[in-house]
Amino acid sequence: MATRLDDRMRAARTARLRQVVADAERLCREKGERLTPVRREVLRLLARSEEPLGAYALLAQLRRQRTGRVDAPTVYRALDFLLKLGLATRIESRSAWVLVDRSARSDASVFFLCNTCNTSVAIENLGVADLIADSARSLGFQVNRPVIECSGTCASCSTPPVTTPTGQERSP
Template identity: 30%
Template sequence: MSMCMPQMTAEQVEVQIAQIKQDCQAQGLRFTALREQVYRLILLAAQPIGAYELLDLLQSASEKVVAPPTVYRSLDFLLRHGLIHQLNSSKAFFACSQPTDRHVAAFLVCRCCGEVQEFSHPSIQTMLTEVEQSTNFATQSSIIELSGVCQRCQ
């Protein structure tokens, strides 16, 4: 079982980005400067962050105009390769706690403070596989969100 990591320090973010760059290069994927910037902002965010919040941060850090489609393309890349997740309930993005390990996760979303915890356990994958097999259903994506109150807010 794994839970999401606490907010990363700047040093931890740089180590994470270096690892992802290496992984992308090994897989023949382009980890562009914009993808890196978007990923860095998501890693540094205290809570899940929306696309337009990211766009605002990118615009304020750059002299160039950053168009929404370019940010969405970067987000799509990061999602497709399992580096980030997106919540259905808020459409906000946050870093995956296990970006180099393919897994199925559930997300525990606190209604009070907005904190999101990623919960991954082999039984989640087992259960979903059994459901797919018994119903002859081919899942293309699954997002499991549990809404409630975190331990800190209780």
């Protein structure tokens, strides 16, 4: 049975998904681009996921949801489009993509990737972004896209399970 908390969390996710799509539609109008049905669905899949998604994982999900034929080049074109508009970014070490927080500076994102549960968290770190910009400037180097990824173990996966009085293990 769903609790009120579950219902509130589901409502918050639904509202976030609507906002992501509305923001993408607005951005497309401003730039004279089209958010096609496939692009929209790839965006939704990225927005729903807590972990980076590879192109073939996206393809499998699209094939389950759509009645028309979808192939890998179609997914890659949709991802390239979302990347170009700054709606998604590629996690280089995983050959996967995540939704971008458009309220943060894209050059200041640091991605923390859990090797155990595959979740990803992006934080904005202006100090790191400024350090990269200053270093590049001193070298006369033109940075196309700074990518900072940290692999490790998230707090949830690092916390040992709690043993109950009956000897069963459960997450804290």
